[in-house]
Amino acid sequence: MPQKRYLLTPGPTPVPPEVLAALAEPVIHHRSPDFKTVFLEVLERLHEVFRTENEILVFTASGTGAFESAFANLLSPGEKALVVSHGEFGTRWQKLGAAYGADVVPLTYEWGETPRPEDVSRELAASGAKVAFIVHSETSTGVVSDIRSLAAACNEAGAISVVDAISSLGAVPLETDPWGIDVVVTGSQKALMTPPGLAFASLSERALERAASSTLPRFYWDWTRLRGAQEKGSTAFTPATSIVVALNKALELILEEGLETVYARHVRIGRACRAGAKAMGLELYSPDDDTAAVLTGILTPPGIDAVELRLALRDRHGFTIAGGHGDIVDRLFRIGHIGYVDVFDIVAVLGAVELELVEMGATVERGAAGSAALAAFEAED
DSSP: OOOOEESSSSOOOOHHHHHHHHHHHHOOTTTHHHHHHHHHHHHHHHHHTTSSSEEEEEEESSSHHHHHHHHHHOOOOEEEEEESSSHHHHHHHHHHHHHHTTTTEEOOOTTTTOOOHHHHHHHHHHHHSSEEEESEEEEEEEEEHHHHHHHHHEEEEEEEEEEOOTTTTTTTTOOTTTTOOSEEEEEEETTHHHHOOEEEEOOOHHHHHHHHHHOOOOOOTTHHHHHHTTTTTTSSOOHHHHHHHHHHHHHHHHHHHHHHHHHHHHHHHHHHHHHHHTTTTTSSSOOSSOOOSSEEEEETTTTOOHHHHHHHHHHHOOOEEEEOOOGGGEEEEEEOOSSSSOOOHHHHHHHHHHHHHHHHOOOTTTTTHHHHHHHHHHSOO
């Protein structure tokens, strides 16, 4: 019998069968009336998930591509940009800004720390930067920032806020308009339960006004070019048509469930995963609270190599989970629980972790993780 496969990374994430079925439909032409109908419906549903009336652009790209579009459209050569980093992806955005010739003002925290609005206010005032780039869900550590207060700090300083919501949108609360966020970027392959290939950016009027006067070169990433096409229900370039069709079904499922219900489900599954890890006597690397609804970062016991553990989970049990970054790659493993994931997926992967830890010489009470996970999932708030 073929081995069952489980995908429990923070992205890509598992895709519901209804979405896979939509992906398998015959390919449609991107300039046809059929595609226009689907594309306009996708845009309408994206506005509901983003919680915004702002314009939303669709890119055939990874989330990094849409984030790069923010640098290309909001900055001119040599302009200052505050880039907040508290993990792998904040560091990536600092490198990206430098590649574009921006004068990057780094606000860098230790991995696992949470950015503070008073620090953002201070750095914006000291540097005079008029654009700030912030990660909402830092998947290298599991930290989800208080983006509402960070965006408020940007607004008070008169700076454009650009938020990396690649793994957070659709998983945890993010209110684009009520929180006054100028640019929100995300991708299809995370909580939106669609294969990789699409990225999105919501743009406030303030961001669009700044883009009109910025002078960094761009072509594919040009917001003006994309906006002109989308106003006609089309795209500036050939889109990933089948992924757009699949995304439309995924958004339908999310909105049918209801965003608040989706957020609550992710919180409960996060609780289950943390409880199961602690029942095995393992140390959490990600926060031990309900903000950690995107993934759970766990440290292996001393002497247990996390890379070997992950390979064993994949090869012997069919579980693909994520590894660590930086100097703790041999200690850290990360279990993603966003999108099309339920508590039984978590119980199953925790059971496999128990089996392998025992095999590798760790002292673990067999069955404790699953029981603790189910109890935490079922507990009343």
